[in-house]
Amino acid sequence: MxxxxCILYIIIISIFSILFRIYYFIFKRSKSKKEQIAYSYKWLQRICKGLLKCSGTKLTVKGQKKIPKDTPILFIANHKSFFDIPILVNAVDIPMSFVGKIQLKKVPVVSFWMKKIGCIFMDRSDIRQSLKAINKGIQQLKEGHSLLIFPEGTRIIEENLGEFKKGSLKLATKSNVPIIPIYIHNAHYILETQFPWIKAVDINVNIGDPIIIDKLKDEDKKRLALYVKNKIEDLRK
Known part of the structure; x- marks a missing residue:
């Protein structure tokens, strides 16, 4: 059921997305880039909230007050489900873009708003293109736009975390922005464990303390991927 x-919701949103786009193109003429991103992020939040409601997902978020409001942030989260982005869009209230796989460009409706908030689509099979995507993310952070990445690189359908790709942490070291670690509990039970059926699940999102790279020990800086993974592991327990 x-x-x-969820399928009906996506179809309805797809139909009404034409009106959303018309209004957006009128809206953006008189607004700054920052205002355009904030507007697009609010619409994406509404779409994702509706999807979570249709799926029966109940979201509990802890640690939202730990998120700084006056600086760009690199959010780093574990990855368990197709629902991770809708979950995090509702858990994090400040506008952020994502680094995601290139296939997301084909997702109806949502892909439009993802492009408008500056999401970066990465083809992981192409090393040159992946490096280009990372460099684009570094530039966005330096320009003041927050970003979310899943350093495991793929969905991990179990409780334990996968290996964190070291290259993804260059986004933090090259831009020197705070890192906010996030752990999403149980998201794989919404869809992945009984695909293609969607199940109502209670989801907990734990947001950790900011990680300031300049304040880390030299050893932790050298092993930043492992350090961040351990912090997210602590949020899981």
Whole structure:
């Protein structure tokens, strides 16, 4: 039943997205880039909130007050489900873009708003293109735009964390922005464990303390991927 609701919701949103786009193009003429991103992020939040409601997902977020408001941030989270982005868009209230796989460009409706908030689509099979995407992310952070990455690189359908790709942490070291670690509990039970059926699940999102790279020990800086992974592991327990 929830699977059907989600499919119907996506179809309805796809139809009405034409009106959303028309209004956006009128809106952006008189607004700054920052205002355009904030507007697009709010619409993406509404779409994702509706999807979570249709799926029966109940979201509990802890640690939202730990997120700084006056600086760009690199959010780093574990990756368990197709629902991770809708979950995090509702858990994090400040506008952020994502580094995601290139296939997300084909997702109806959501891909439009993802492009408008500056999301970076990465083809992991192409090393040159992946480096280009990382450099683009570094530039966005330096320009003041927050970013979310999943350093495991793929969905891990189990409780334990996968290996964190060292290259993804260059986003933090090259831009020198604070890192906010996040752990999402149980998201794989919404869809992945009984695919293609969607199940109502209670989801907990734990947001950790900011990690300031300049304040870390030299050893932790050298092993930053492992350090961040351990911090997210602490949020899991």
């Amino acid at each position: 929830r699977t059907i609701l």
